[in-house]
Amino acid sequence: xxxxxxxxxxxxxxxxxxxxxxxxxxxxxxxxxxxxxxxxxxxxxxxxxxxxxxxxxxxxxxxxxxxxxxxxxxxxxxxxxxxxxxxxxxxxxxxxxxxxxxxxxxxxxxxxxxxxxxxxxxxxxxxxxxxxxxxxxxxxxxxxxxxxxxxxxxxxxxxxxxxxxxxxxxxxxxxxxxxxxxxxxxxx
Amino acid sequence: xxxxxxxxxxxxxxxxxxxxxxxxxxxxxxxxxxxxxxxxxxxxxxxxxxxxxxxxxxxxxxxxxxxxxxxxxxxxxxxxxxxxxxxxxxxxxxxxxxxxxxxxxxxxxxxxxxxxxxxxxxxxxxxxxxxxxxxxxxxxxxxxxxxxxxxxxxxxxxxxxxxxxxxxxxxxxxxxxxxxxxxxxxxxxxxxxxxxxxxxxxxxxxxxxxxxxxxxxxxxxxxxxxxxxxxxxxxxxxxxxxxxxxxxxxxxxxxxxxxxxxxxxxxxxxxxxxxxxxxxxxxxxxxxxxxxxxxxxxxxxxxxxxxxxxxxxxxxxxxxxxxxxxxxxxxxxxxxxxxxxxxxxxxxxxxxxxxxxxxxxxxxxxxxxxxxxxxxxxxxxxxxxxxxxxxxxxxxxxxxxxxxxxxxxxxxxxxxxxxxxxxxxxxxxxxxxxxxxxxxxxxxxxxxxxxxxxxxxxxxxxxxxxxxxxxxxxxxxxxxx
Numbered sequence: 001x002x003x004x005x006x007x008x009x010x011x012x013x014x015x016x017x018x019x020x021x022x023x024x025x026x027x028x029x030x031x032x033x034x035x036x037x038x039x040x041x042x043x044x045x046x047x048x049x050x051x052x053x054x055x056x057x058x059x060x061x062x063x064x065x066x067x068x069x070x071x072x073x074x075x076x077x078x079x080x081x082x083x084x085x086x087x088x089x090x091x092x093x094x095x096x097x098x099x100x101x102x103x104x105x106x107x108x109x110x111x112x113x114x115x116x117x118x119x120x121x122x123x124x125x126x127x128x129x130x131x132x133x134x135x136x137x138x139x140x141x142x143x144x145x146x147x148x149x150x151x152x153x154x155x156x157x158x159x160x161x162x163x164x165x166x167x168x169x170x171x172x173x174x175x176x177x178x179x180x181x182x183x184x185x186x187x188x
Numbered sequence: 189x190x191x192x193x194x195x196x197x198x199x200x201x202x203x204x205x206x207x208x209x210x211x212x213x214x215x216x217x218x219x220x221x222x223x224x225x226x227x228x229x230x231x232x233x234x235x236x237x238x239x240x241x242x243x244x245x246x247x248x249x250x251x252x253x254x255x256x257x258x259x260x261x262x263x264x265x266x267x268x269x270x271x272x273x274x275x276x277x278x279x280x281x282x283x284x285x286x287x288x289x290x291x292x293x294x295x296x297x298x299x300x301x302x303x304x305x306x307x308x309x310x311x312x313x314x315x316x317x318x319x320x321x322x323x324x325x326x327x328x329x330x331x332x333x334x335x336x337x338x339x340x341x342x343x344x345x346x347x348x349x350x351x352x353x354x355x356x357x358x359x360x361x362x363x364x365x366x367x368x369x370x371x372x373x374x375x376x377x378x379x380x381x382x383x384x385x386x387x388x389x390x391x392x393x394x395x396x397x398x399x400x401x402x403x404x405x406x407x408x409x410x411x412x413x414x415x416x417x418x419x420x421x422x423x424x425x426x427x428x429x430x431x432x433x434x435x436x437x438x439x440x441x442x443x444x445x446x447x448x449x450x451x452x453x454x455x456x457x458x459x460x461x462x463x464x465x466x467x468x469x470x471x472x473x474x475x476x477x478x479x480x481x482x483x484x485x486x487x488x489x490x491x492x493x494x495x496x497x498x499x500x501x502x503x504x505x506x507x508x509x510x511x512x513x514x515x516x517x518x519x520x521x522x523x524x525x526x527x528x529x530x531x532x533x534x535x536x537x538x539x540x541x542x543x544x545x546x547x548x549x550x551x552x553x554x555x556x557x558x559x560x561x562x563x564x565x566x567x568x569x570x571x572x573x574x575x576x577x578x579x580x581x582x583x584x585x586x587x588x589x590x591x592x593x594x595x596x597x598x599x600x601x602x603x604x605x606x607x608x609x610x611x612x613x614x615x616x617x618x619x620x621x622x623x624x625x626x627x628x629x630x631x632x633x634x635x636x637x638x639x640x641x642x643x644x645x646x647x648x649x650x651x652x653x654x655x656x657x658x659x660x661x662x663x664x665x666x667x668x669x
Contacts, residue, residue, distance in 0.1 A: 003367075004367060005280065005365050005366060005367065007360050007367055007375070008361045009661050010367060010372060011377065011379060012357060013371075014375070014380075014449065015378050015379040015383075017449055017450075018376075018379060018380050018383055018413070018449055018453060019383055020550065021449070021450070021453040022384065022387055022405070022453065023454060023456065023474065025454050025456070025457075025469075025472070026387060026402055026405035026406075026456065027387065027393055027402075028398075029401050029464075029466065029469055030393040030394060030398035030399070030401040031392075031393035031398060031404050032393040032395050033396075033398060033401070033412045033465075033466065034393055034397060034398030034399075035395065035396075036396055036397060039278050053254070055327060055328075055329035055330070056264075056326075056327060057325070058261075058262070058263025058266055058267060058327070058330055058428050059263055059330075060329060060330030061262075061263055061330050062262075062263070064539060065195075065484045066460075066463060068463070068656035069462060070462060070464035071610075072535070072609045072610050073611075080463065080464055082396065082397045082464040083603045084464075085396040085399070085400065085464070086395075086396045086397075087395075087396065088195055088396060089395070090328070090329050090331055090394070090399050091397065091400055092224065092329070092330065093400055093403075093463060094330065094539075095332065095459060095539065095543060096539060096540075096541075096543065096544070097539035097540070097605075098249075098541075098619075099615075100615040115317075122252070126616060128394050128616050128619055128620055128623075129252070129616070129619070130248075130249050130250075130252045130619060130623075131252065131281070132256065132261050132262045132263070133252070133253065133256060134261075134559045136257075137203055139569055149285060151321065152476065155538070156371075159250050169473060177480060177531065187464055187492055
């Protein structure tokens with residue numbers, strides 16, 4: 001039965017060759033390394049909500065969470081290990097670094113006010129930034145109500161004098177998630 | 189292959205083009221022609237949608253506050269762009285042509301045109317649902333090319349399986365003993381995508397780092413085992429047909445097929461070099477990335493050598509230059525991919541925009557150009573309707589110039605980013621370094637989108653006209669060529 005004349009043989013051979021290779025190179029390695037002990041405690045419910053917003057807005061298309069053991073990655077923290085991705089569903093190593101790596105952003109930039117301002121309009125804090133702003137997670141009000149998280153937006157970015165910018169729960173959740181991105185110490 | 193140029197017992201054709209002898213094919217079942225045309229029409233629609241989305245994201249890197257509304261935000265448009273051009277444009281375009289190639293080289297009508305139309309419906313619904321869900325933020329997160337949530341993915345997979353069955357049954361009912369090499373690639377592709385698609389979506393082995401291993405495998409083989417396979421299969425039919433000469437070496441085509449399966453499948457981990465993914469897996473990926481030179485140079489040069497001494501045809505038609513450009517891009521992009529896999533090169537270029545240039549060189553320079561070349565080469569022979577040659581020329585030069593500007597500028601941007609990072613500068617310096625190149629990239633993108641509008645006009649001009657409806661019924665079996 002020749003592969004040149006038998007469609008059954010040809011398709012069967014191609015199908016099972018590829019399936020076999022898939023099992024060997026992808027499924028078996030993935031299954032064997034997926035169970036690593038977590039070194040990070042579980043996130044708060046609010047931080048998890050923030051992570052869902054991070055996924056929804058596609059932040060991971062420009063920000064990696066993957067520090068390589070290379071000199072150029074030193075500013076972002078220690079090299080990422082398998083345990084860093086444990087319980088992350090999905091893990092967000094990323095393939096593009098249009099913006100900086102965020103594996104350890106909370107250590108680098110611990111201020112929640114900075115993050116809120118940055119999310120409202122990145123150019124308010126980094127003039128050369130090309131990151132999109134997320135003004136829809138904020139509200140412009142005449143005056144703040146008790147319990148409101150007021151964001152100190154520069155007056156030039158507010159539509160009318162005297163009005164205040166208040167963070168919606170989504171914005172504070174996203175900031176809570178970003179501030180949870182702190183690399184835990186590796187167990188010795 | 190025989191170039192079908194004349195038919196008997198036929199008159200009153202409405203001719204739009206320049207070839208006075210052009211008539212609809214009399215040896216192909218008209219329903220198969222209609223199905224192929226329907227696929228290409230839908231593909232063209234998604235090409236326009238998908239590339240306008242891409243252009244919008246390019247513009248947003250120049251002017252970040254343009255159209256600042258949630259559903260047009262950069263991070264939401266990005267997966268809309270990639271998934272629409274992958275599963276909408278490229279898949280529909282390639283499969284429309286592939287179904288025709290399968291039927292034609294089997295000397296048999298398409299096994300079930302109805303099945304293919306159902307598949308096309310499913311794919312259109314999936315592409316539309318994918319666009320809407322991703323725009324409103326319903327997503328599986330930034331897992332490239334598998335961002336669609338599972339109900340959308342299931343619809344696409346169902347269409348895929350139906351088309352696979354159809355292609356297989358068409359070959360199974362062939363009127364000649366041999367299976368032409370195009371059908372190796374096409375039937376192969378219909379085996380591989382269901383496997384890799386399913387592997388990408390089943391969650392049991394994808395906790396933590398397991399997900400990263402699957403992501404590398406998935407995004408890499410989606411390109412290599414689906415888009416590349418179909419593009420090569422179509423090239424092995426269209427290039428000899430349009431040039432009117434046999435393929436340089438049939439055996440090299442077969443060698444390319446098997447080595448492509450072996451090497452391409454094993455190299456997904458090269459997307460995560462220096463990661464916690466096991467070192468042996470990364471090294472295997474790098475080694476076989478070098479091995480990829482075998483199928484690429486065997487297949488690419490085989491098709492290239494078929495072009496040897498055909499400058500007359502290249503000057504006379506525009507389909508041949510499209511295909512030639514596509515094959516050249518195939519060789520370039522695959523060689524570039526091998527180089528990028530080396531650890532030193534990876535250090536400079538990984539995470540940078542260089543990757544974006546690489547993916548456009550493959551999905552645009554190679555895949556899109558093959559679709560266009562084959563569409564311009566085959567459709568007029570089938571429908572009897574030709575596009576305006578000048579408009580085809582405008583499409584060619586806008587697309588070629590546009591994507592060359594795009595790829596060169598974005599590759600420079602990527603290199604500047606890499607150099608800035610290695611020099612240890614503040615991160616924002618890499619943004620500033622890339623900014624002027626991003627403007628050039630947008631300029632290239634404008635030309636590319638403009639060329640797609642011209643293509644849409646040309647597709648409409650190639651629609652099956654009255655001529656096809658009146659074409660004589662094809663003979664049951666045609667003498668082997």
